[in-house]
Amino acid sequence: MQKLQLPEGLSVRPANGKDRVFLEALYQSTRDDLGLMDVSAEQKAELLEMQFRAQTQGYGDAYPNAMYFIIEKHLEAIGKATLDFGPNEVRLIDLALIPAARGKGLGAAVVQAFQQAAAAVAVPMTLTVLQENTVAKVLYQRLGFVTTAVQQPYELMIWYPPALQKIIV
Structure with missing residues (x-):
């Protein structure tokens, strides 16, 4: 894959086993809906863990060749992106940012970088x-x-990508 063009301080790297705690916390930050449930904190934590495992397993089953990335700002993890680089498309499976990073254009910058990668291979x-x-x-x-x-x-x-838009129109 080509080097992604990202704004200064923003980077994307492959996820690894050391990222699990961050990924679990990130997942929890995206599930405000579970906060509305009338259950104990322990039950909520168990449910979140179960949902996180189900999501991870589901992505693996549906997209066995998916790649998992950590989004960093000045080398601090702020989000994740899951992509499947297939022969006919690049599929953005999941994109999530920590609450403090949302609404600042960082997600858009990451998506645009992945769009550039898709354009480079004309899919x-x-x-x-x-x-x-x-x-x-x-x-x-x-x-x-x-x-x-x-x-x-x-x-x-x-x-x-622009090259394909001309063919489709």
């Missing part, structure tokens, strides 16, 4: 997004993604 980039996640949908639309299908509760979105 589209795809992703699914929860229909109710309007913040993410607006971001992806701003980055040139368009919805191609709806499979409740998700939308499939696709971005074509």
Whole structure:
């Protein structure tokens, strides 16, 4: 894979076993919905751990060749990205940032870098997004993604690199 073009201080590296604690904490920070449950802190922690394992297993089953990355800002972990570089597309499986890093353009910069990688090999980039996640949908639309299908509760979105857009139009 080519070197990603990212803003100063932002980097992406392959995830490793030492990242598990960070990844679990990051996952917990994305699950505000579980905070609404009327259960003990211990039960909530068990449920979060079970959901994290299920997500990890599900990604592995659905995308056995997926690559897992840690997003860093000045060498401090701030997020993760999971991608599958297939022969016909680059699929953004998951992107998550810690709460303090959200809304600052960092996620957009990372997605744009992955779009550049997809463009370098002349394949589209795809992703699914929860229909109710309007913040993410607006971001992806701003980055040139368009919805191609709806499979409740998700939308499939696709971005074509400029070289392919000329062929498709």
